[in-house]
Amino acid sequence: MSAxxxxxxxxxxxxIAELNLQRGADEKLGDGPSALLFGDGGPxxxxxxxxxxxELENGLEQACGVRINLADEALxxxxxxxxxxxxxxxxxxxxxx
Amino acid sequence: xxxxxxxxxxxxIAPLAGYLRNDExxxxxxxxxxxxxxxxxxxxxxxxxxxxxPVDAVALVWTRPEAIAPSFxxxxxxxxxxxDVLEGEVDRFVDLLLGAGPRLRGLLVPLWTLPxxxxxxxxxxxxxxxxxxxxxxMNARLVQRASESALLHVLDAQTVLAATKGRSYDAKLWxxxxxxxxxxxxxxxxxxxxxxxxAVDGRGKKLVVxxxxxxxxxxxxxEVGWQHLKLGGHxxxxxxxxxxxxxxxxxxxxxxxxxxxxxxEEDVALQAIDSHPEMVLRRGDFAAWRIxxxxxxxxxxxxxxxLNIGLQDAVFIDDHxxxxxxxxxxxxxxxxxxxxxxxxxxxxxxxxxxxxxxxGLSREDLERTRLYADERRRRQARHAIVSLDDWLAGLQMAxxxxxxxxxxxxxxxxxxxxxxxxxxxxxxxxAEQLAAWPQEGRREIWTFRVADRFGDAGLCGLxxxxxxxxxGSICDFxxxxxxxxxxxxxxxxxxxxxxxxxxxxQELLVEGLxxxxxxxxxxxxxxxxxxxxxxxxxxxxxxxxxLPNHVQLHA
Numbered sequence: 001m002s003a004x005x006x007x008x009x010x011x012x013x014x015x016i017a018e019l020n021l022q023r024g025a026d027e028k029l030g031d032g033p034s035a036l037l038f039g040d041g042g043p044x045x046x047x048x049x050x051x052x053x054x055e056l057e058n059g060l061e062q063a064c065g066v067r068i069n070l071a072d073e074a075l076x077x078x079x080x081x082x083x084x085x086x087x088x089x090x091x092x093x094x095x096x097x
Numbered sequence: 098x099x100x101x102x103x104x105x106x107x108x109x110i111a112p113l114a115g116y117l118r119n120d121e122x123x124x125x126x127x128x129x130x131x132x133x134x135x136x137x138x139x140x141x142x143x144x145x146x147x148x149x150x151p152v153d154a155v156a157l158v159w160t161r162p163e164a165i166a167p168s169f170x171x172x173x174x175x176x177x178x179x180x181d182v183l184e185g186e187v188d189r190f191v192d193l194l195l196g197a198g199p200r201l202r203g204l205l206v207p208l209w210t211l212p213x214x215x216x217x218x219x220x221x222x223x224x225x226x227x228x229x230x231x232x233x234x235m236n237a238r239l240v241q242r243a244s245e246s247a248l249l250h251v252l253d254a255q256t257v258l259a260a261t262k263g264r265s266y267d268a269k270l271w272x273x274x275x276x277x278x279x280x281x282x283x284x285x286x287x288x289x290x291x292x293x294x295x296a297v298d299g300r301g302k303k304l305v306v307x308x309x310x311x312x313x314x315x316x317x318x319x320e321v322g323w324q325h326l327k328l329g330g331h332x333x334x335x336x337x338x339x340x341x342x343x344x345x346x347x348x349x350x351x352x353x354x355x356x357x358x359x360x361x362e363e364d365v366a367l368q369a370i371d372s373h374p375e376m377v378l379r380r381g382d383f384a385a386w387r388i389x390x391x392x393x394x395x396x397x398x399x400x401x402x403x404l405n406i407g408l409q410d411a412v413f414i415d416d417h418x419x420x421x422x423x424x425x426x427x428x429x430x431x432x433x434x435x436x437x438x439x440x441x442x443x444x445x446x447x448x449x450x451x452x453x454x455x456x457g458l459s460r461e462d463l464e465r466t467r468l469y470a471d472e473r474r475r476r477q478a479r480h481a482i483v484s485l486d487d488w489l490a491g492l493q494m495a496x497x498x499x500x501x502x503x504x505x506x507x508x509x510x511x512x513x514x515x516x517x518x519x520x521x522x523x524x525x526x527x528a529e530q531l532a533a534w535p536q537e538g539r540r541e542i543w544t545f546r547v548a549d550r551f552g553d554a555g556l557c558g559l560x561x562x563x564x565x566x567x568x569g570s571i572c573d574f575x576x577x578x579x580x581x582x583x584x585x586x587x588x589x590x591x592x593x594x595x596x597x598x599x600x601x602x603q604e605l606l607v608e609g610l611x612x613x614x615x616x617x618x619x620x621x622x623x624x625x626x627x628x629x630x631x632x633x634x635x636x637x638x639x640x641x642x643x644l645p646n647h648v649q650l651h652a
Contacts, residue, residue, distance in 0.1 A: 022116055
């Protein structure tokens with residue numbers, strides 16, 4: 001998959017915006033690169049991560065026409081787990097093979 | 098005011114809870130989630146979730162067919178059940194839900210649906226024994242049970258899912274999170290739930306004010322004459338306007354009032370309404386009109402005042418953006434929807450408002466336009482008579498008091514839940530709760546039917562009485578605004594004082610509960626029973642309150 005940075009940023013922002021429609025006022029996710037998502041200190045629980053991943057997969061499929069699977073256990077257990085923050089997520093998606 | 102909605106589901110419904118909490122459309126909703134996957138235990142036992150659910154809450158119970166019908170599971174494994182077995186399982190499920198009746202104001206149950214993956218035999222799925230046949234059987238039974246219950250209401254999940262244009266299910270969400278419906282479906286359902294909550298609360302809109310030129314018909318009648326309007330005929334614009342008029346007529350037949358606010362010469366516009374052969378709506382379909390060259394916002398305000406309803410009960414539809422902006426700015430309580438430029442979408446836009454939902458139709462709903470036409474004739478008669486006493490005397494008012502019974506329950510509950518202005522304490526109860534209330538202690542609910550020489554206004558009043566330590570009290574005092582100011586309110590008070598005497602109560606206490614809308618009721622009590630200050634909210638009646646001379650009371 002090749003997605004330019006602009007497309008990835010839009011897809012990630014849209015996914016976060018969708019999740020924020022489901023979250024309380026004091027639980028909103030940030031959309032800046034340093035905003036934490038999942039893992040130590042991140043606001044997402046496992047259900048939130050499932051929802052985020054589904055939004056990202058659907059958004060990338062619509063934007064790039066490619067089906068990808070981000071619900072990969074190895075990905076979640078990796079030292080540089082991409083769902084740590086908005087910035088790490090964007091970087092991972094831009095560099096997807 | 099925030100409404101509490103209990104969510105019960107056999108699947109993970111957390112995303113819907115989030116959407117509901119954050120949705121800004123009225124009513125604002127707070128959600129209590131039962132643990133997902135738990136349906137029967139919530140309704141079978143003293144589940145802890147009820148500690149967080151107040152008695153005026155509404156429950157949304159959304160399930161998949163296989164979660165409530167064991168025989169449906171068998172069907173999916175190739176063993177189709179008879180229809181009566183499926184229906185019996187639906188009955189058992191509904192009976193289980195209705196057991197929570199005293200705790201709830203309403204139960205919302207979406208129709209059962211199947212995901213695309215359930216497709217097995219295509220057209221064969223709709224034959225006896227097919228999965229779609231089974232779902233249709235179950236839904237038909239559910240609808241039948243809902244039509245017999247004042248508590249149970251069905252949400253049209255099939256239309257909700259269709260509106261997502263194929264994005265209602267997401268297999269990944271199901272397998273990863275046991276979330277049975279995708280976000281587009283959940284967002285659509287929020288709108289349906291809000292509309293249902295408004296309906297349960299009796300907050301459906303009561304009045305549609307429409308423009309004429311390029312709204313009710315195509316073209317400007319003042320310019321082209323009624324003979325050349327685009328209305329019906331072999332023209333898509335004309336056909337679209339006829340379809341829109343049919344949609345409005347359908348609302349009128351369900352008790353929604355129609356009115357006109359138009360910039361035109363009145364005689365020219367009315368001639369078009371009376372004469373055009375393709376008009377679906379005729380003069381008698383409109384409760385009132387303001388046709389002239391004045392400000393549209395002033396026209397809408399005058400119509401609302403004439404029809405004695407609140408601005409928040411009105412919808413204004415106009416093809417012209419500037420007119421919409423003017424009314425929206427001047428009358429922010431009026432719902433002024435954006436309106437499509439193409440008349441082909443008018444009927445769809447009206448339906449999409451979800452503003453006119455109701456839990457059912459009473460006889461008064463079906464006759465409301467006639468009732469307001471009667472009222473217009475009353476006003477005309479009043480203008481011809483100088484003395485108010487003479488006018489009242491000539492009305493031949495008759496009020497019939499009857500104890501609440503099964504025949505009057507539906508209308509009485511509707512009146513209790515819809516009336517805002519002439520409502521002493523604005524207590525809201527479901528029909529079941531209202532029926533149960535007089536069964537405890539020394540309590541009574543009385544209903545009042547009102548008629549005069551212009552027509553029968555139907556069941557318009559309700560009084561609730563209860564024994565207290567040292568006498569009795571008026572717990573409910575409710576009167577439809579369409580009969581206010583004709584001595585009916587004094588008649589209800591007279592009747593309450595008679596009942597107090599018959600019950601042996603020395604004193605009848607009245608305690609008003611102020612709301613943003615019931616000042617007319619509190620003012621009435623202040624006038625009728627006297628008070629030292631405008632702010633007084635408690636009164637008492639000792640002895641008989643006088644019956645107005647012009648009213649015949651039948652009890």
